[in-house]
Amino acid sequence: KAGVTQTPRYLIKTRGQQVTLSCSPISGHRSVSWYQQTPGQGLQFLFEYFSETQRNKGNFPGRFSGRQFSNSRSEMNVSTLELGDSALYLCASSLLTGQNTEAFFGQGTRLTVV
């Protein structure tokens, strides 16, 4: 079956702009999580959505937001972009939410802010 799909793969934006990233989970998966990966901080949890509701949120400013649609597809939005937002953004889907569930990762969206 198809894996987690993230679009676009690459983005270049200017400081102050906003950006929307998209994630299509594995069919049947209802949980979608987002992570930010940078060389300095590594992989950091942004938020998790399950059944269209945000269930958990990491320690990121309010400029980072997301949503999940009824088909479990998710979008992540970053407003008022800063240079430090340049990163690889990974989406992961799971069948359910829970401590023991396996997360399946997408290939990521590489965001560069100039």
Added chain:
Amino acid sequence: AQRVTQPEKLLSVFKGAPVELKCNYSYSGSPELFWYVQYSRQRLQLLLRHISRESIKGFTADLNKGETSFHLKKPFAQEEDSAMYYCALSVYQAGTALIFGKGTTLSVSS
């Protein structure tokens, strides 16, 4: 605070040598731990989780709650094991989050 520490950024071994990738965690609840691996040009994928207590590709990991460790071991490294390895702690507070270590690059040479 929830934290995962992988003390080695890079581990270089020869083919056939034993491998141990270290992982220590800090968590006040009952820990659920995973090892994820990323091979060159591939996406991050699950290698193993402590609850299943199985060996995957010859790798094993034992949860030691006393030492708060979850080290990944393989008795004989293969060149195809070269990859980036991440230890992750799963925490659940109404929703799930994975707390990752910074990762260890394993390089196996012949």
